[in-house]
Amino acid sequence: MSNPPPSQLNEPRTATQTARPSAETAEEAREAACEVRAELKQQACEARDRTLERGRQFAEERKGIAAEELGSFGSALRSAAESLESDGEEAVAGYANMCAAQLESTSHYLRERRLGDLYHDANRFARKHPEIFLGGMFLVGIAAARFLKASEPEPETNYSDALPRDMNPDRS
Structure with a gap:
């Protein structure tokens, strides 16, 4: 391999000499980007x-638990x-039997149906009964809020700290 004469080392390259390597580099970069994109998409x-x-x-586990709980509650109501x-x-027993039958029916429905x-x-x-659906969701929200509020631990308060100095027996 022969080295170019020193006079050609400082000469600027022509457009054909520089276009080919950068076009190949750009194409390689595009291919690499496509490969990375495809791999990321797959992941x-x-x-x-x-x-x-x-x-x-x-959801399937929770559906099964809900069905079991409804079935147990229906059996207890029937008893x-x-x-x-x-x-x-x-x-009163007639109403309780009707409720128990409905709960047991709902339990069976949940067990037998798929999530979809x-x-x-x-x-x-x-879609058929939006007013009933929205009303039911409202009641579920209220019940959930009450449940969460009831399960929240009460903060510890020291009532002697809240009393004025002259009424507090701990402070003299």
């Missing part, structure tokens, strides 16, 4: 799929209805 899709699957599993009936309270079916049924009901 994002896999992460999304894993997250969705975990969410489905969690209470039988007790009321034996005590001569047939009218439950979603579509709720969507269909909300």
